[in-house]
Amino acid sequence: MDDVQYLHNSEGEWIAFRKGQHVFNKEGVWCGWLASEREEVMDCHGEYLGTIYQEKRLYQFSDRHDREWAEPPAPPEHPGYVGDPGMLGCEALPPMAKDVWFSVEI
Numbered sequence: 001m002d003d004v005q006y007l008h009n010s011e012g013e014w015i016a017f018r019k020g021q022h023v024f025n026k027e028g029v030w031c032g033w034l035a036s037e038r039e040e041v042m043d044c045h046g047e048y049l050g051t052i053y054q055e056k057r058l059y060q061f062s063d064r065h066d067r068e069w070a071e072p073p074a075p076p077e078h079p080g081y082v083g084d085p086g087m088l089g090c091e092a093l094p095p096m097a098k099d100v101w102f103s104v105e106i
Contacts, residue, residue, distance in 0.1 A: 003019060003020070003083045004017050004018070004019050004079075004083075005017060005018040005019075005052070005055065005056075006054065006056065006060070006082075006085040007023070007052060007055055007057065007058040007068055008056055008087075008088045009055065009057065009059075009099040009100065009101075010021070010057065010059070010060065010090065010091050010093045010099050012087045012088040012089050012090050012091070013087060014026055014084065014085055014086070014087070014088075015058060015099075015100065015101075015102065016031060016058055016100070016102070017079075017082055018034070018052065018078075019079045019082070020076075021033050021073075022034075022035045022076045022079075023041050023058075025077055025102045026084075027081055027083075028078055028080075028081075030044060030075050030076060031043060031044065031049065031089070031102060032033065032044055032049045032072075033072065033073055034052075038051070039051055039052035039053070040064065041053075041058070042072065042105065044072055044075070045072065046071060046072050048060070048064050049100065050100040053094065053097070056088065057092065058098065058099075058100045059093065059097040059098065059099065060097065060098050060099070060100050061094075061096050061097050062096045062097075062098070063096050
């Protein structure tokens with residue numbers, strides 16, 4: 001799908017995808033939305049979730065937690081099946097970053 005941006009962790013595992021301004025886990029559950037042009041993602045409650053890094057990774061940076069954001073948008077419709085992009089290679093985490101891990105329930 002052309003309008004889907006697949007997101008991976010530092011181990012190369014596919015963990016989420018972006019469709020429009022919304023971010024979903026790989027099961028298609030809405031996890032958050034893009035809150036800025038800098039690729040920062042807020043979770044469904046308006047808290048910082050992570051940053052899309054180099055267009056293919058989703059990392060959480062420790063220096064970005066105390067920002068103020070707008071109210072979350074209404075949850076989107078289910079995105080439908082987006083396929084499985086497979087693995088990427090491993091990559092060292094950038095400074096002040098850690099992988100984003102989704103719990104079973106968002």
